[in-house]
Amino acid sequence: MSDINAATETVAGAPTTSTAPAPAKDSNTAPAKERNASLWSDAGRELVRNPAFMISLGYILLMVSMAIVPWLWTSRDPAICDIKQSKLPPFTGDHLLGTSVNGCDYWSHIVYGVRPSLLIALLATIGITFLGVTLGVLSGFFGGWVDAIVSRIADMIYSLPYLLGALVFLTVMRKSELMTRSQNSQVVVIAIVLVILGWVGVTRIMRGSVLAAKNLDFVHAAKALGATNSRIMFRHILPNAIAPVIVVATIALGSFIAAEATLTFLGAGLQAPAVSWGVMIAGHIQYFFEYPYLVLVPCGFLVGTVLSFILMGDALRDALDPKLR
Amino acid sequence: MGRYVIRRLLQFIPTVLGTLFLLHYLTSVGMQLTGNPVRALFGDRTPSPATVEAITRKLGLDDPCLKSPGNPCLELFWQRLGLAPRNGTFSGYLQGDFGTNLRFREVTDIVSTALPYTLKITLIAFLVEAIIGIIAGVLAGKRSGGFMDYVVKIGTVLVISVPVFVLGLLVQLFVSVKFGNWLRTQEWVPEVISRGLFGAAYKIDYPFASLVIPGVVLGLLGLAATARLTRTSVQENLRADFVRTARAKGLTGKRVIGVHTLRNSLIPVVTNLGLSVAVYLTGAIITEGIFNVPGVGNQIGKAIFQGESMVLIGITTMLVLAYLTITLLVDLLYAVLDPRIRYE
Numbered sequence: 217m218s219d220i221n222a223a224t225e226t227v228a229g230a231p232t233t234s235t236a237p238a239p240a241k242d243s244n245t246a247p248a249k250e251r252n253a254s255l256w257s258d259a260g261r262e263l264v265r266n267p268a269f270m271i272s273l274g275y276i277l278l279m280v281s282m283a284i285v286p287w288l289w290t291s292r293d294p295a296i297c298d299i300k301q302s303k304l305p306p307f308t309g310d311h312l313l314g315t316s317v318n319g320c321d322y323w324s325h326i327v328y329g330v331r332p333s334l335l336i337a338l339l340a341t342i343g344i345t346f347l348g349v350t351l352g353v354l355s356g357f358f359g360g361w362v363d364a365i366v367s368r369i370a371d372m373i374y375s376l377p378y379l380l381g382a383l384v385f386l387t388v389m390r391k392s393e394l395m396t397r398s399q400n401s402q403v404v405v406i407a408i409v410l411v412i413l414g415w416v417g418v419t420r421i422m423r424g425s426v427l428a429a430k431n432l433d434f435v436h437a438a439k440a441l442g443a444t445n446s447r448i449m450f451r452h453i454l455p456n457a458i459a460p461v462i463v464v465a466t467i468a469l470g471s472f473i474a475a476e477a478t479l480t481f482l483g484a485g486l487q488a489p490a491v492s493w494g495v496m497i498a499g500h501i502q503y504f505f506e507y508p509y510l511v512l513v514p515c516g517f518l519v520g521t522v523l524s525f526i527l528m529g530d531a532l533r534d535a536l537d538p539k540l541r
Numbered sequence: 542m543g544r545y546v547i548r549r550l551l552q553f554i555p556t557v558l559g560t561l562f563l564l565h566y567l568t569s570v571g572m573q574l575t576g577n578p579v580r581a582l583f584g585d586r587t588p589s590p591a592t593v594e595a596i597t598r599k600l601g602l603d604d605p606c607l608k609s610p611g612n613p614c615l616e617l618f619w620q621r622l623g624l625a626p627r628n629g630t631f632s633g634y635l636q637g638d639f640g641t642n643l644r645f646r647e648v649t650d651i652v653s654t655a656l657p658y659t660l661k662i663t664l665i666a667f668l669v670e671a672i673i674g675i676i677a678g679v680l681a682g683k684r685s686g687g688f689m690d691y692v693v694k695i696g697t698v699l700v701i702s703v704p705v706f707v708l709g710l711l712v713q714l715f716v717s718v719k720f721g722n723w724l725r726t727q728e729w730v731p732e733v734i735s736r737g738l739f740g741a742a743y744k745i746d747y748p749f750a751s752l753v754i755p756g757v758v759l760g761l762l763g764l765a766a767t768a769r770l771t772r773t774s775v776q777e778n779l780r781a782d783f784v785r786t787a788r789a790k791g792l793t794g795k796r797v798i799g800v801h802t803l804r805n806s807l808i809p810v811v812t813n814l815g816l817s818v819a820v821y822l823t824g825a826i827i828t829e830g831i832f833n834v835p836g837v838g839n840q841i842g843k844a845i846f847q848g849e850s851m852v853l854i855g856i857t858t859m860l861v862l863a864y865l866t867i868t869l870l871v872d873l874l875y876a877v878l879d880p881r882i883r884y885e
Contacts, residue, residue: 368555368559369559371556371559372556372559372560372562372563373563375556375559375560375861375864375865375868376560376563376564376861377819377820377822377823377860377861377864379823379826380822380823380826380857380860380861381563381564381567383826383841383845383853383857384564384567384568384571384853384854384857385567385568385570385571386571387571387844387845387848387850387853388567388568388571388572388575388578388850388853389571389574389575390575390848391575391576391578391580391848392571392574392575392576394574470702474702474704477704477706478704478705478706478827481706481827482826482827482830482842482845483842483845483846484845497706501710504710504713504714505714505718505741508714511710512710512711512714515707515710515711518704518707519702519703519704519707522702522703522704523698523699523702523703526698526701526702527698530698
């Protein structure tokens with residue numbers, strides 16, 4: 217059937233192409249209009265059809281909107297507390313989720329607590345991605361002593377369990393001015409520590425992916441055309457090697473949120489005047505058995521966020537791997 | 542093989558030095574930015590300068606380099622390692638001196654009294670991870686896309702995305718307190734189970750039973766990775782020629798899976814299990830804290846709470862050394878287990 221079609225097409229097409237080139241050009245662009253088949257648009261189409269990805273994305277967008285404009289979600293100020301109304305259960309009066317041990321509205325704390333957690337995760341992820349991609353591309357592309365130095369430093373950092381390293385550093389730093397001055401400086405310090413101890417994974421993945429892409433034909437072609445090293449690295453190799461890093465970065469967003477909460481829970485992360493889910497959990501742990509919701513509510517939001525990022529990462533991995541399709 | 546072991550051992554030395562230096566540098570920078578950690582020990586009280594100075598000197602924190610931010614404090618590093626003399630004597634990690642706490646109790650002493658509990662918990666966690674993880678992985682990998690495959694997939698995603706401390710708190714509330722309280726009202730349940738196994742915290746009367754639940758929580762930490770790795774590995778091997786041959790010979794499904802497939806699938810899993818023992822070292826801080834087990838992790842928590850930086854640095858250094866040794870052993874084990882890989 218297709219043979220016959222092809223035959224009639226060539227028969228019909230033969231005279232037109234001989235007279236004018238325009239229809240031939242037309243037949244080239246027609247299928248492209250129908251379907252753009254680049255890796256990213258294919259992945260995008262697949263992700264839109266994936267319910268787990270879309271639900272996670274929706275949840276994350278809700279959390280992001282809470283982080284950017286918290287006053288749209290609650291009319292209460294988290295700093296205004298009434299000690300006489302301490303530890304009210306959820307759905308009492310006008311307190312949607314009850315009140316904390318100091319009588320603060322719990323829902324407003326949840327809403328205002330998103331920002332530092334997300335900010336730490338975002339800063340740390342941007343940091344590890346930038347550092348990891350740069351170092352990974354350089355060491356994969358140049359090899360030799362650049363690779364040796366980067367790999368040795370990476371080995372050392374990899375040998376230090378990262379939660380333990382962050383814990384020690386932040387405990388020593390706890391009383392310093394940087395960690396007591398304001399919430400923002402705490403956020404920056406924690407993000408920097410997480411970056412210093414966390415860039416190794418991305419670097420290794422990027423390096424491997426660059427090594428794989430380095431010897432492909434289009435790179436040799438670019439080299440033969442006289443492209444500079446930086447052009448080859450950032451215009452030819454990087455776009456073809458970045459997919460796994462995007463997956464890892466998405467999952468890292470989730471694991472950094474978990475790491476911040478864990479550090480805060482252990483008493484080495486954000487400190488009390490700051491409002492965050494980790495601070496809420498750590499501050500109410502001693503009332504856990506009598507008033508479990510004080511701990512379980514922020515835990516629920518925390519787990520939802522981490523889960524969403526991990527599900528998104530998994531879906532991205534499946535969508536970006538053409539071999540699985 | 543012999544040459545590989547020697548090379549790997551030689552590589553171990555710079556890695557240890559580098560990692561310990563990194564730890565040393567992180568804490569030094571912390572102190573340079575914060576000021577003398579001894580002051581933090583006194584909380585709101587203001588101690589006399591002489592007291593502060595005496596304690597500082599005793600803890601080995603009187604080095605002037607701890608006052609200039611960014612200084613790597615190399616001299617102090619060699620002193621701590623025990624390769625350079627401090628006040629005319631060599632006392633450092635090499636000599637088994639990991640520092641003291643504020644009351645001048647040796648860190649090595651603190652760790653050695655706490656270690657048995659941590660080892661017990663780690664053993665329980667390891668067994669849980671190995672047994673449940675491998676069984677779940679095999680069941681999922683046996684029929685890809687089947688019911689068990691989905692159960693394991695969803696289960697592992699859930700376990701990965703719940704932070705350990707949340708998991709610990711949930712288990713403590715629902716299993717140890719709610720379910721445990723109900724058990725304790727029942728007449729027919731022996732005390733070992735109602736008060737020991739399902740107790741909310743560690744009890745001296747039940748030294749092993751009351752460690753089971755904290756151990757299980759710790760084991761869940763690495764369970765997801767083990768299950769997933771086993772699953773992929775079994776799936777891969779089921780397509781291999783030797784499995785087809787085994788089936789063609791008419792062997793039972795049990796034997797094909799249990800002997801032929803599993804033996805080859807477990808090589809990456811075993812290394813992963815070894816590495817997860819190293820992960821437990823960090824996880825123990827949280828689980829031991831929640832269930833109040835007097836182990837090494839709990840000592841770390843206490844040191845953080847009281848601001849005893851020197852104890853924290855000492856214990857962390859020991860843990861990092863243990864971690865590095867375990868990774869080295871796992872690497873060597875890998876070379877023994879997998880004869881397909883040739884080491885030069």
